Amino acid sequence: MTKKENFLKGIFKENPLFVALLGMCPSLAVTTSVENALGMTIAVVFVMVLSNFLISLIMSNEKLAALVKPVRIPVYIVVIATLVTIVEMLMHAYLISLYKSLGIFIPLIVVNCIILGRAEAFAAENKPTDSIIDGLGMALGFGVAILIVSIFREFLGTGLLTIWGDLQFDLNFIFDFLRISPLGMFTQPAGAFISLGFILAIIAAVSAKRQEKQINQVKGVKANV
Amino acid sequence: MKNNNGLISGLVLLSLGLICGLLLAFVNELTVERIEAEELRLKFDAIEEFYDIANYDLEEIVLENGTIYVLKSQSNSEIEHLVYSFRAKGYGEDVEMLVAVNKDLSVEGYTVTYQNESPGIGTKIVGNDFNYNQADDVSTFDSIGGATVSSNAVKAIFTEVSERAQSDFNGGLYDDEPIDEPNELEITVDDFYDSDLFDIEEVEIEQGTIYILRQDNQIEHLVYVISTPGYHDQIEMFVAVNKDLSVEDYIVSYSNENEGYGTKIVDRDFNYSVANDLSTFDSISGATVSSDAVRHIFSIIAERTEDDFGGGLDD
Numbered sequence: 001m002t003k004k005e006n007f008l009k010g011i012f013k014e015n016p017l018f019v020a021l022l023g024m025c026p027s028l029a030v031t032t033s034v035e036n037a038l039g040m041t042i043a044v045v046f047v048m049v050l051s052n053f054l055i056s057l058i059m060s061n062e063k064l065a066a067l068v069k070p071v072r073i074p075v076y077i078v079v080i081a082t083l084v085t086i087v088e089m090l091m092h093a094y095l096i097s098l099y100k101s102l103g104i105f106i107p108l109i110v111v112n113c114i115i116l117g118r119a120e121a122f123a124a125e126n127k128p129t130d131s132i133i134d135g136l137g138m139a140l141g142f143g144v145a146i147l148i149v150s151i152f153r154e155f156l157g158t159g160l161l162t163i164w165g166d167l168q169f170d171l172n173f174i175f176d177f178l179r180i181s182p183l184g185m186f187t188q189p190a191g192a193f194i195s196l197g198f199i200l201a202i203i204a205a206v207s208a209k210r211q212e213k214q215i216n217q218v219k220g221v222k223a224n225v
Numbered sequence: 226m227k228n229n230n231g232l233i234s235g236l237v238l239l240s241l242g243l244i245c246g247l248l249l250a251f252v253n254e255l256t257v258e259r260i261e262a263e264e265l266r267l268k269f270d271a272i273e274e275f276y277d278i279a280n281y282d283l284e285e286i287v288l289e290n291g292t293i294y295v296l297k298s299q300s301n302s303e304i305e306h307l308v309y310s311f312r313a314k315g316y317g318e319d320v321e322m323l324v325a326v327n328k329d330l331s332v333e334g335y336t337v338t339y340q341n342e343s344p345g346i347g348t349k350i351v352g353n354d355f356n357y358n359q360a361d362d363v364s365t366f367d368s369i370g371g372a373t374v375s376s377n378a379v380k381a382i383f384t385e386v387s388e389r390a391q392s393d394f395n396g397g398l399y400d401d402e403p404i405d406e407p408n409e410l411e412i413t414v415d416d417f418y419d420s421d422l423f424d425i426e427e428v429e430i431e432q433g434t435i436y437i438l439r440q441d442n443q444i445e446h447l448v449y450v451i452s453t454p455g456y457h458d459q460i461e462m463f464v465a466v467n468k469d470l471s472v473e474d475y476i477v478s479y480s481n482e483n484e485g486y487g488t489k490i491v492d493r494d495f496n497y498s499v500a501n502d503l504s505t506f507d508s509i510s511g512a513t514v515s516s517d518a519v520r521h522i523f524s525i526i527a528e529r530t531e532d533d534f535g536g537g538l539d540d
Contacts, residue, residue, distance in 0.1 A: 064237070067230070067233055067234050067237045068234065068237055068238075069234075070230070070231065070234045071234045071235065071237070071238045074238055075237075075238060075241060078238070078241055078242055078245055079241070079245070081245075082245035082248060082249060085249055085252075086248070086249065086252050089249075089252050089253060089256045089260070090252070090256065092256065092260050092263070093256040093259040093260045093263060094259070096260075096263045096264070096267060097267075100267075100339065103341050104341060188346065189343075
């Protein structure tokens with residue numbers, strides 16, 4: 001696998017949220033606004049890249065790996081929890097409104113199965129550089145996915161798109177044009193599941209169409225042969 | 226060796242834990258001050274929604290269940306507004322609110338400063354109009370349908386404000402504060418002058434005692450021991466005045482004021498240097514009652530000291 005493929009697989013082919021359906025809890029909880037999704041993405045990128053790097057560094061040393069192996073899951077958790085706590089403290093100090101907005105979901109990154117999953121499945125068995133690329137690709141894939149869900153939910157639920165702080169787009173004119181009100185339900189937990197369901201359905205439909213096209217192409221080639 | 230592998234693995238984990246702990250302690254050290262400043266800024270920003278802080282003397286009173294921000298007039302130190310920062314149990318976590326109350330008990334406004342309620346349901350408490358307009362009356366409170374627990378948290382906060390607002394404006398603001406051990410010192414004339422050098426006479430007056438220090442039948446110094454009511458108890462002070470009416474020194478010999486506020490009168494420089502001139506007197510912000518008591522003692526001295534040195538004491 002090339003470095004580019006390693007990076008892109010997290011965004012498309014093995015997207016943690018849309019394909020593997022991992023990390024659903026924070027994804028559904030924080031996607032009430034685009035700003036929250038961006039904040040969560042920043043936190044996850046920081047934690048995932050560094051945790052992948054550190055775990056890969058530990059496990060690439062044969063002697064250390066042999067000692068760590070029996071206690072590797074607690075080791076991963078200690079590393080991840082430390083990084084998450086650092087992110088939490090930095091966010092509290094420098095992005096306090098985002099910190100307040102994300103609330104309990106920042107510390108919950110510790111138990112995000114994407115991060116622990118990549119540590120065990122990839123970082124523990126690959127070189128530090130590849131692990132960094134994998135972590136970056138996966139975290140960005142997760143970020144892109146929750147951004148899509150948040151755009152969907154915030155727009156349909158409030159008619160707004162809050163990008164960062166005061167940078168907010170008011171798209172209520174679309175609802176005015178359609179003579180309907182924003183559907184507040186989309187900012188609620190039920191709306192989160194419905195949004196994700198819709199998006200997964202669209203992705204499945206597009207994938208099925210592409211597969212069908214590829215099969216038809218293969219069939220066409222065979223018929224020509 | 227193989228038998229020790231588990232132990233060594235445990236030690237590796239322990240070492241990693243220690244390294245991570247040190248790293249976290251370092252980051253905490255770097256961020257802790259900024260976090261405190263940001264939290265304070267956030268709170269002050271919220272207070273600024275109601276009042277322009279620059280126009281008032283701001284005092285913070287920490288209670289068991291929250292904080293009260295006291296906004297006092299800069300001219301006469303009167304309490305103009307109180308901003309309550311109280312918490313109550315919500316659905317998710319505690320709900321924290323600021324409630325701004327004016328002197329006439331009208332509610333200037335309220336805002337939710339922290340909540341972790343159910344998105345879309347409990348979160349409706351943010352920015353909602355609960356129809357709470359008079360601080361001592363929660364009967365008009367409008368609950369939010371479907372968010373009972375969160376509404377009840379808000380109502381609990383308003384109820385707490387309603388129960389104490391009037392009393393707070395009428396002087397009960399400091400009643401909840403812990404009272405320190407009384408400050409009690411054994412002061413004598415020797416703390417100011419060498420008593421062996423003078424003939425000392427003791428004169429009782431209505432407000433206390435005056436020690437007259439004479440040399441060759443001339444009054445050289447007067448040491449006033451005056452007592453007056455403070456916030457919780459009497460405040461007793463020794464004030465030593467020289468013949469030229471300069472104030473030699475003053476010491477609080479007994480007080481039992483509020484810890485952190487009224488207790489500031491002990492060892493405080495009130496800028497009182499000429500016995501019959503109180504114009505330079507420096508009050509203590511946040512300890513009005515205690516400062517006023519000290520000022521009252523000085524004013525008793527200021528009114529009579531010139532006369533006392535001029536022979537009034539003989540009368």
